[in-house]
Amino acid sequence: MTTTETVGGAARRAAQHPLLDKLAKVGFAARGVLYALIGLVALQIAFGGSGGEEADKSGAIHMVAAQPFGSVLLWIMAVGLAGLALWQIGEAIWGRPKLRERVESVARAVVYVTLVVSITSLLLKGKEAASTDSQSQDATRALFELPGGQFLVGLFALGLMALGVYWIHEGWTEKFMRDMHVTEPKARTTVVRLGKAGYIARGVVAIAAGVLVGQAALTYDPDKAAGIDDALKSLSETPMGPWLLAAVAIGLILFAAYCFAESRWHRT
Numbered sequence: 001m002t003t004t005e006t007v008g009g010a011a012r013r014a015a016q017h018p019l020l021d022k023l024a025k026v027g028f029a030a031r032g033v034l035y036a037l038i039g040l041v042a043l044q045i046a047f048g049g050s051g052g053e054e055a056d057k058s059g060a061i062h063m064v065a066a067q068p069f070g071s072v073l074l075w076i077m078a079v080g081l082a083g084l085a086l087w088q089i090g091e092a093i094w095g096r097p098k099l100r101e102r103v104e105s106v107a108r109a110v111v112y113v114t115l116v117v118s119i120t121s122l123l124l125k126g127k128e129a130a131s132t133d134s135q136s137q138d139a140t141r142a143l144f145e146l147p148g149g150q151f152l153v154g155l156f157a158l159g160l161m162a163l164g165v166y167w168i169h170e171g172w173t174e175k176f177m178r179d180m181h182v183t184e185p186k187a188r189t190t191v192v193r194l195g196k197a198g199y200i201a202r203g204v205v206a207i208a209a210g211v212l213v214g215q216a217a218l219t220y221d222p223d224k225a226a227g228i229d230d231a232l233k234s235l236s237e238t239p240m241g242p243w244l245l246a247a248v249a250i251g252l253i254l255f256a257a258y259c260f261a262e263s264r265w266h267r268t
Contacts, residue, residue, distance in 0.1 A: 020090070021268040023083020027112065028266060030077035031084075032259030034060040034115075035198075039252030042232045046246040056228035058129035061119055071123060078119040085112035087268060132227025136209070140216050140225035150217055153225075157214035164206030171199025179267045191261045198255020201248045205231050 037060035041053045053059045064070050064077070085108075092105035118129035143152040170176050176195045182188040205228060212226035212234060226234065235245040 020083055020087055023080055024087040024268045025263040025266070026076065026080030027082075027084025027087075028080075028259050028263035030080040032256040032263070033064065033073075033077065034256075035252050035259060036256035037063050038228065039249045039254075039256060042249035042252060043246060045233060046236060046242040046249055054131045054133070054229045055232045056132040057115060058118065058131045059229065061115075061122060061129050065122060074119050074123055078116050078123070081112045081119070082116045085109045085116065088112065131229060133225075133230045134227070136213065136225045136227040137222050140213060141222040144220065144222055150220060153213065153217035153222075157210045157217055160210030160213055161207050162210075164203040164208075164210060166203070167199050167206060168203035171196045171203065180262070180265050181267055182261075182265045191258065191265070194254045194258040194261060197251045198258045201251025201255060204235070204248050204251075208232070208234050 034057050038055050038057065041055040041059060041063075045055060053063060061074070064073055067073070088105045088109040092102045092109065095105075121127040122129055140153050140156070143149050143156060146152060174192055174196060176199055177188075177192060180188075180191060180195075182191050209226050209228065209231035212224060212231060216222055216224035232245060232248065235248055236242045238244055
């Protein structure tokens with residue numbers, strides 16, 4: 001057996017270790033905490049106030065940090081999200097037969113690693129997590145500086161909107177349940193409803209963010225690009241006003257509950 005085969009076998013055994021499965025479940029719960037806080041802040045915005053918090057994952061991290069024993073909870077969340085990232089990498093390499101599913105696992109791992117970096121930077125260096133609005137604006141500004149930058153920003157906007165449509169499709173068709181092992185009928189019905197509402201809400205937010213990035217592309221203004229917070233706030237400016245934002249906020253809170261269900265029933 002070659003050294004490469006030995007290392008590869010050891011890596012695969014590590015990826016399938018029961019401890020990593022447990023950490024991944026903690027990571028699902030940590031994701032639930034973040035979405036619950038995002039939804040609650042968005043709900044406050046819908047009815048006239050948010051206390052200055054950003055309705056995105058950076059704002060949620062700062063809200064956790066401000067609580068009693070917040071640092072302890074953030075360390076637990078960081079470890080869980082790191083475990084979830086490693087589990088997704090293992091899924092991309094060994095667990096998923098289709099290329100699309102492998103790409104999705106890699107993308108999720110990148111998101112979780114970014115969250116871990118944000119949390120640990122706050123805990124170890126006191127560095128505040130960057131908002132998704134500023135991240136989107138920085139990415140848009142960087143794309144504008146490339147040849148064909150305006151076209152690239154337009155593709156970025158279309159990609160966000162396509163992601164939103166994909167999430168809505170996942171929710172409406174209940175395909176998110178393919179990795180959920182819920183055998184009890186009443187529990188399964190509840191989880192399906194939570195996931196359906198949550199995925200559709202996430203899809204609406206992604207489409208709204210894509211529209212704002214598209215406006216940035218058309219006007220050549222990176223400051224018009226948006227992350228989760230500005231995308232949510234833009235919903236209150238639609239003809240449905242704050243009621244659409246409130247509905248999406250409730251959907252995000254329901255998605256948080258679905259994440260907690262994932263921590264119990266998701267295949268790992």
